[in-house]
Amino acid sequence: MTEQAVSTHPPLGRVWPSADVSRIPNWVYTDEDVFRLEQERVFGGPFWSYVALSAEVPQPGDFVRASVGNHPVVVARTRSGEISVVSNRCAHRGLAFCMQQTGNTKTFVCPYHQWSFDLAGKLIGLPFKRGVRGNGGMPGSFELGEHGLNALAVTERNGVIFASLAKDPPSLADSFGAPMLRYFDRVFDGRELRVLGYQRQRIPANWKLVFENIKDPYHASLLHVFLVSLGLFRADQPSKVVMDSTGQHAALVSQRGQRGSNDVTKEIRQFDERLELHDPNLLRPAKEFPDDDTVVMHTLWPNLMVQAQTNTLAMRAMAPRSAGVTDLHWTYFGYADDDEEMTLRRLRQANLQGPAGLVGIDDWEVLAYNQAGLASDPDAAGVVEMGGLGVGDEDHMVTEAAIRAMYAYYREVMGW
Amino acid sequence: VSAVAMADWFRVYQLYTDYAALLDEQRLDEWLGLFTDDCLYRVVSRENEQAGLPLALMRCEGLPGLKDRVHAIQEVSVYAPRTMRHLVSGLRVSPGEQPGTLRAQASFAVLQSLETDHTTVFAAGSYTDVLRDDGDRLSFATKTCVHDGSLVVNSMVYPL
Numbered sequence: 001m002t003e004q005a006v007s008t009h010p011p012l013g014r015v016w017p018s019a020d021v022s023r024i025p026n027w028v029y030t031d032e033d034v035f036r037l038e039q040e041r042v043f044g045g046p047f048w049s050y051v052a053l054s055a056e057v058p059q060p061g062d063f064v065r066a067s068v069g070n071h072p073v074v075v076a077r078t079r080s081g082e083i084s085v086v087s088n089r090c091a092h093r094g095l096a097f098c099m100q101q102t103g104n105t106k107t108f109v110c111p112y113h114q115w116s117f118d119l120a121g122k123l124i125g126l127p128f129k130r131g132v133r134g135n136g137g138m139p140g141s142f143e144l145g146e147h148g149l150n151a152l153a154v155t156e157r158n159g160v161i162f163a164s165l166a167k168d169p170p171s172l173a174d175s176f177g178a179p180m181l182r183y184f185d186r187v188f189d190g191r192e193l194r195v196l197g198y199q200r201q202r203i204p205a206n207w208k209l210v211f212e213n214i215k216d217p218y219h220a221s222l223l224h225v226f227l228v229s230l231g232l233f234r235a236d237q238p239s240k241v242v243m244d245s246t247g248q249h250a251a252l253v254s255q256r257g258q259r260g261s262n263d264v265t266k267e268i269r270q271f272d273e274r275l276e277l278h279d280p281n282l283l284r285p286a287k288e289f290p291d292d293d294t295v296v297m298h299t300l301w302p303n304l305m306v307q308a309q310t311n312t313l314a315m316r317a318m319a320p321r322s323a324g325v326t327d328l329h330w331t332y333f334g335y336a337d338d339d340e341e342m343t344l345r346r347l348r349q350a351n352l353q354g355p356a357g358l359v360g361i362d363d364w365e366v367l368a369y370n371q372a373g374l375a376s377d378p379d380a381a382g383v384v385e386m387g388g389l390g391v392g393d394e395d396h397m398v399t400e401a402a403i404r405a406m407y408a409y410y411r412e413v414m415g416w
Numbered sequence: 417v418s419a420v421a422m423a424d425w426f427r428v429y430q431l432y433t434d435y436a437a438l439l440d441e442q443r444l445d446e447w448l449g450l451f452t453d454d455c456l457y458r459v460v461s462r463e464n465e466q467a468g469l470p471l472a473l474m475r476c477e478g479l480p481g482l483k484d485r486v487h488a489i490q491e492v493s494v495y496a497p498r499t500m501r502h503l504v505s506g507l508r509v510s511p512g513e514q515p516g517t518l519r520a521q522a523s524f525a526v527l528q529s530l531e532t533d534h535t536t537v538f539a540a541g542s543y544t545d546v547l548r549d550d551g552d553r554l555s556f557a558t559k560t561c562v563h564d565g566s567l568v569v570n571s572m573v574y575p576l
Contacts, residue, residue: 101463101566102467195469196469196470196471197461197464197467197469197470197471197472198461198463198464198469198471199461199471199473199568200461200463200566200567200568201567201568201569201570201571202567202568202569202570203570204570223494225492225493225494226488226492226493229492272491272492275487275492277480277484278479278480278481278483278484278487279476279477279478279480279481279483279484281477281481282481282484327567332471343470347470347471347472347475348475348477350471350472350475351474351475351476351485354473355473355568355570355571355572356459356473356474356568356571356572356573358484358485358488358492358493360571361493361494361495361571361572361573362493362494362495364570364571365494365495365496365570365571365573366494368496368570369496
């Protein structure tokens with residue numbers, strides 16, 4: 001465990017502090033050089049980043065901005081109905097040309113010199129190409145076809161759009177693996193989706209801390225007094241951690257348990273058995289999936305968390321900004337065939353999540369303090385041994401196995 | 417030009433002054449007294465509001481819903497101590513659609529002071545509210561706080 005990992009030329013001259021993944025060095029969260037390398041190997045690697053729901057761009061010409069890592073992109077539906085994802089960077093001088101979060105357009109026109117592109121990113125024209133009254137103009141060697149926007153690889157599954165900066169990423173099904181596809185298809189079963197709204201926040205913490213938070217059921221059973229006290233998420237209820245064979249993805253799955261005290265709640269310092277909701281409508285759950293699971297928190301490498309907490313369904317997409325800053329974009333949704341009561345239920349339960357969430361606030365505050373502590377000593381390391389040293393599936397929530405599994409994969413991707 | 421008498425404008429101004437002071441002094445139980453029993457309090461992003469999307473950042477239905485939020489702030493949520501400062505201006509008041517109600521709009525800025533940091537602007541936006549006027553008492557029947565910014569500065573602990 002204390003043995004140094006063997007590598008002759010480790011990236012950035014950094015050496016992982018343990019042979020296994022029971023230790024995580026603080027510098028993975030704080031070093032800007034690590035952050036830059038992650039943009040290349042993780043967010044620029046052969047992986048599928050979530051960019052949008054198909055329901056956000058239903059009509060030809062519809063577009064919405066998104067991020068692949070810290071790389072800004074625009075997701076659009078072309079005239080022929082295909083989805084295209086292009087870099088939000090003009091092929092001429094590099095402007096982030098798309099100034100609106102969402103809209104409908106026939107062409108992308110960069111405001112600076114009015115180069116115009118079709119929605120697939122092809123350059124279709126530019127002013128003064130042949131000059132003005134014999135002056136200027138582009139040289140005869142200039143070919144429109146060679147100056148399109150950078151187009152990303154795109155794939156879609158049941159209304160969810162993913163993009164990759166890599167040329168030939170494996171198929172989404174292969175990237176996810178069967179156990180993860182099962183949880184993905186549980187929510188995205190082919191029904192038409194309806195977007196209920198967005199929440200966006202800037203978290204002063206590294207993107208991996210945000211991601212790990214959803215791979216860590218140990219914290220949720222302790223930190224979140226609201227969840228625990230109301231019996232929504234407790235260490236003594238049926239639960240499991242399921243991963244793909246590589247450990248990059250994970251699903252935390254649990255079933256709503258009982259309220260009240262017992263031997264388990266004794267160890268939770270702030271457990272409040274008297275906590276009662278004045279407004280019980282806030283949490284009136286309705287069963288909507290065939291199984292009995294009430295919480296499935298699904299982390300899909302490298303940027304997506306799919307939240308199915310009782311009846312709140314949301315995509316949480318990370319846009320990492322620097323080693324210590326991550327933007328988190330939430331898209332809440334339901335199904336097009338939801339009745340009014342179900343929509344209202346989703347809107348009410350949304351009080352628990354997001355930047356102002358009755359549960360969420362705990363996380364954002366803790367993550368900010370986590371980052372601050374890590375930055376104070378980049379060469380120290382965290383201890384991740386809850387549930388043993390294993391990286392496989394577990395049938396309880398008293399484990400950090402999914403965090404270890406992610407770091408086993410991260411080390412491989414990064415070369416540590 | 418307000419469409420109500422100056423005396424009523426001043427009564428509404430007093431309500432907003434109390435609203436800001438009780439929030440900033442963290443006298444949240446007294447703050448609850450500014451709302452009707454069946455109020456609807458929402459904090460929404462300008463993005464959702466403009467797109468006609470119903471999702472809120474905070475959605476409290478009636479006094480019970482507001483009490484749950486206040487209880488969470490006082491007893492349940494984990495967060496770093498902070499002082500918030502609401503600056504409310506540009507108050508406009510007009511008669512409401514129902515008898516005994518007024519419509520009010522105002523702008524707000526909220527500053528946040530964390531213990532280990534300098535003061536920052538936390539939020540800016542607008543209030544669009546319906547007030548119930550019982551003659552001797554004005555209270556919020558609906559309060560919609562529109563958050564202008566795209567990004568929330570980490571976490572929104574206190575109501576806007």
